[in-house]
Amino acid sequence: MLQVTDLHAYYGKSHILRGVSFDVGEGEIVSLLGRNGVGRSTTCKAIMGEVPPVGSIRLRGQEIAGLKPHQVAHLGIGYVPENRDIFPTLTVRQNLILGMKSAKPKPGDRWSMDDMFELFSNLKERADVVAGALSGGEQQMLTMCRTLMGDPDLVMVDEPTEGLSPLMVEKVAVLLEEIARRGISILLVEQKLTIALKISQRLLVMGHGHLVFEGTPAAFAADDQVRREWLEV
Amino acid sequence: MSATETGSAATGKSGDRTGAEPAWKRVADDQMRRGAFRRTLPVWGAAFVVLMIMPLLFSSAVGVTIMNQMGISIVFALSYNMLLGQGGMLSFGHAVYFGLGGFLSVHVMNYVEYDGWWLPLPLLPFVGGLFGLAFAVPIGSFSTRRAGTVFAMISLGVGELVAACSIIFVAFFGGEEGVSGDRTMGPPVFGSEFLSEVEVYYLIAGIVLVAALFMYLFSRTPAGRMANAVRDNEERAEFVGYSQRYVRFVSFCASGFFAGMAGGLFAINYEILTEENLNLVTSGWVLLMAFIGGVGFFVGPIVGAIVLTLLQTVLSNHTELWQLYVGILFVLTVMYAPRGLTGLVAMHGPALRTGRLGILARAYGAAVVPLLAFLAGVVLLLEMGNVANQSVVGESEAHVFGLTLDVSTVAPWLVALALAAGGGYALVRLAPRLRDAFARATGQAGAAS
């Protein structure tokens, strides 16, 4: 599905990603772990084209490095940014509408607005409230739903459980599995291990700008050194 | 990046990491030392000296007149920046306080002349200021309720209303003729009756210095600092105990006071006030002065006032296209120097501090000739085009840069075109090198963008 080879990225002159390579298979959940500030979000942004990528990014074999973010999105990559990046002045419904790639729902779409409201009943009640008024957790959910409305084939989810209550964290885990079941690949960026270990097929651990571990959750559990050195556990 | 440091440092109490003196004490001292007024004294002293010797350098009547106009504009633009730069309030009607302060000053001047009021002339600007304040208080009481577009639009509405009133209420505003007075009628001050321009100059210079000083100090007071805070985040200011509305109101009133003072200076210098002094054009000019100079800097509006006054009074005598040039300057400034002319200079601060100005000087040196060629070419084209456009038979001569060019022949056009195209091309080619030199000189990653 997605194949990243020797990816570099820069903010001005600071070299953030220093040769990152990995791939994500069809319908697979891959988690990208690491401490604060190692460059996980930057990886997502580089794939989207929001930060200019240097290196090769292939989606279903097609090179997408150098494309504009909206072009990447149209090719089927969805990105759920961190920090509750909702449009505060628009209503919940309008936020979701903006997630769609075309003005009207297409027949083949995997998700409809009703699906979203079913999954998160909080949002349904608030459908016509401006998103800025939502609670922190609700904003987090909205961000995710909005991206799904665009019917991506691969979603990159950046810290989706931030600020969610324990119950809600579980709900998100369930949702992610449901997403994968519908044949969508997931690149999950997380800091907390709990759900990553539970739902992902493979784990990636990032050090300063490059990957320091790649393997199954089981292998990860066995590798104490990586956990100590690269994660705060 | 430093998020990890935060964690460990957060646990550290007022630790004495630097030895005898705790670190926080050093920071506090440092802050106080850097913010000390003493440190700016040399600048004020230099300003004083410059103001004193200017009339010796430019002694012609018109030179002094232009400097007087500059002084008035400086006070006015600084007062405007109290709103826009410091308080984040975009006003389209600041001329209201300038004009009303000025009109009332002229009326007071007339009372001095005819009704025997006693008022030495140097105090008149303060009277103007008080009137500016007197109008700012009621208007500010409702317009500062909100910031942003609401404030901007109210200021526009009020500006239009007052400008309209100035035509309707002839008894007060004197209609189209305006109101005139005579500054020499007050009691003499130190033997001066302010008959000559130079005497007026020194009066204005003194007031400019005093007003600028007070406006500078205002920005360092709690009220001034909170104006900044409210500009940045009005909601948060409410949660540290400040009423955003009242903070804006205080800035607004102070700004009205100084605008009125500038109006008083205008009354002294020109001895007449007319409708143009409080209409929207004047309000627009002061916005431009502040912005072109740079609203993010205290000296920004001063620079803007000087440059724009020069453009308006000097350039306009050399070309009838001056407004076109001013328009181009505005647009280019906003596009390429959004922090104003002062920002353009301040940008070079890091290079200066690290002593790497040399790198830049070389790069700039290489660009000077193409730049001049380009500018010359463009100006020539415009001026010749203007002459060619006007159908005056037998007058096909354009006078530019002291040259006389015949626009009915091909040669000058070719030369101008070559200059513009060649200069422009060379500049485009040089641009990456300039950018690179800049990045190297300032040592900033990505500073070029």
Add this chain to the structure above:
Amino acid sequence: ADPIKIAFIDPLSGPFATTGESGLRSFEFAAETLVNQKGGVLDGRMFEIVPLDNQISPKESLIQLKRAISDGINYVVQGNSSGVANALTDAIEKHNKRNPDQRVLFLNYSAVDPALTNEKCNFWHFRFDANADIKMDALTDAIAENQDIKKVYIIGQDYSFGKAVADAAVKMLGEKRPDIEIVGNELHPIGKVKDFTPYATKIKASGAQAVITGNWGADMVGLGKAIIEAGVDAPIYTYYGAHDGITATFGELGEGIIRSVREGSLNPPTPEFKALNDGFKAKYPDNDINQPRIFNTVAMLAMAIEKAGTTDPVKVAYALEGMEYDTIMGGKVWMRPSDHQAIQDVHISVHTNKDIVVDADNSGYGLKDEKTVTMAGKDSPTSCEMERPDA
């Protein structure tokens, strides 16, 4: 010998630049043809017009005045906007008082506010145009003669000149034709009206048989067009209803309707004027001689300097006082000593394309004299009391 410099302070940029520029061209042409080509004055001193752009702002005018004074210029001419004229006359009076060794004369060629030669008059100011009251006197004479007119509508811009026109019209019509009803006396904001149709509607509804207006520029065009388009069939008496693009814009629409009150007869022209105009048109094909008084100003200044034998402003001013001059357009000008108001013939002329020799805006339309009042306002009262310096 040194040229004699004359500062021309008028708008040369901005919205009023057309008027300023056209005045400047007339001045330059007048100086060239009436003075310099004849060998200058005082044995070979030429006239040099120094254009100074005031952007029609009183403030800028005062700065330009200072500039002129710095350059040692003793003569200032200005015409556009009574506001500017007032600022200048005031500043010049103060300047002359404070600097007796460097005095300046103010030759006003176009600002018609009566106050300038009444309560605000001073020794240094001379007006070469007929003032608003004098023109109104002539205009109301014309209306008074037409017995068909029973209802008159007065409309003007809301500022001193507009008001002065309205007041004078009411007063003079009241004296000359008490039976005429003033069916409307209206002031509209100056330069702010986008669409004059509502005013035209009102004028039509009032049943006016004649309209008087002091409007100029875009306000004149807008008002005139709206009135005619609304179907008001009445003559429109104007102060500034011709030239500078206005005649061309009215074209066929204004035929026989728009009338202007002015000094200087254009049609039929005198042979001298025809020749002068041809010369002017050859040089400036897009401009007209629409302010004949400019030629009077230049010629009379030259005469006064010759007569005084010096360029000393005080002596020249005394020479100007009471001077009589036979104009190129026919008729006489007399500079009335009591208030420095030029007394001359005033014409009511009509916008037409018949019998037009000297047209306006190259449109084929022009102004044809319908009525002439000789030496209009010769005995008009003035409240002027000027202080005269020692010669």
Add this chain to the structure above:
Amino acid sequence: MVELVIFSLLNGLVTGLLLFMLSSGLTLIFSMMGVLNFAHASFYMLGAYFAYTISTYVGFWPGLIVAPLLVGLAGALVERYGLRHVHRHGHVAELIFTFGLAFLIEEIVQFFWGKATKDYSAPELLQFPLFTLYGQNFPAYKAFMILISVGIFIGLFTVLSRTRVGLIIQAAITHPHTVSNLGHNVPLVFMGVFGVGSALAGLAGVIAGPALGTFPGMAFVLGSIVFVVIVVGGLGSLPGAFVASLLIGWLQTFAIALDWSVSDLLDILGISFDSEHVLRDLWTLSLPQVAPILPYILLVLILIFRPRGLMGKRET
């Protein structure tokens, strides 16, 4: 009196609809992109001048189509090569940019077309009185103006309510990256909206030019009144702009039609005043005199008492 009322209604309608044509474009630009576009009226002026030049060659009708397109193109270019650079420096910078642009366009117009009024006039086809009532003509051209503006209202309203353009732009003002991550081509949309807004202003100019005169000051005369319209109507609300335009149109025409003055009121109350008093101008103030400033009074009152305007959803 009836005559006056009928014609004032008609005149107000024409003025109001003209205002609407201008403010519709500005509503797009100001309320969606947040740009206080002071150059909007300048695009209106450009429309008139382009159409004038075109009309001297091929007549009025081609100009009606071509001139707005040219203005739209000019607007798009301005967005692409100017405004876009300025956008990231904030609203004040954008404002100054459009301020400078307004200045520049006026100078450019004078440079190419000169300073005098142009005799751009309505097509022969429409130069007849549509009807005559109480001896007063109602020109066919005015009816044409009414038709066009109503057409714009309907067209624009349909387009805006059927597409997400408005939403995209509103979201993109604050979160451009997020919006493009969702698959929307933000720069293109911005350029398009600015272009369309300018083209609408251009169209207004093409139509208003013959009626209100084509001269370099025509932009300045309209100046800030269009801002009044969209703020009073409520930012982002096209129906609001429509209502406010008509309201202001009628407010101004009726104020001119009705000769009420303060002194009439004083007469009724039996109060007399001293004609030399300092306040004499206040006592003789009449409604027609203040007609042009009524919108500004309305503006200030609305902002004080209902900052979101007549029909706006969010606060200004």
Add this chain to the structure above:
Amino acid sequence: MTAALQMQGVRKSFGPTEIIRGIDLEIPTGERHAIIGPNGAGKSTLFHLISGKYSKTAGRILLNGTEVTELQPYQINRMGLSRSFQITNIFPRLSVFENVRCGLLWSMGYRNSFWRLVDTERALNERAAQILDEIGLLERCDLPAGVLAYAEQRALEIGITIAGGAEVIMLDEPTAGMSHSETEGVVELIRRVTQGRTLVMVEHDMGVVFNLADRISVLVYGEIIATGTPEEVRASKAVQEAYLGAVDAGEGEAH
């Protein structure tokens, strides 16, 4: 002694939906009180009601026995209540130092005075520097606050809140977005500065909550379903169902 905060029948509706459905809560002076509950329960809304950002639909709120129901945020702040925000709310263009100093000005009695210069007031500047030291931002004091990293901004948010030395401090998710070690630092900081003061805190990190709080209230759908000591709350079945879920409450998460 009267309670620091008293809420009596507080209700809040947005349009037809009632978000806060009648809250009666008393927080005694000197207590560290945590409010927990699912997302969208109304915790932040309750904060907004207490601090004056929103006006109440019904009910009364008393601060140290004085009614503050109808007051503006700045008035309530002046009466000794200071709060932080869930979504970072600082002065982005001012320097870090300036941010903290602004938090201090009113409480140190400077008001809107324009006859004193901030840089000459020793007590003010030293206090600001001390606070910066406490929140670990002393080295970053000259940077514009807007360029700080997220975690640093969170720390600054807390710094501004505690600067004024208010008697009642309210923190809305103070550790959100922080790494584990940062969280520990902040918890220590909070513990220290709230010594002898009243703390009201919203937090999803159960580790933090059980570590700091004297008492806990659980807010679900705008109603308080339980109030008690950490042990009582952890043991409550209702709370587990509504909020804690299957996660072992005792351990918090991701340890």
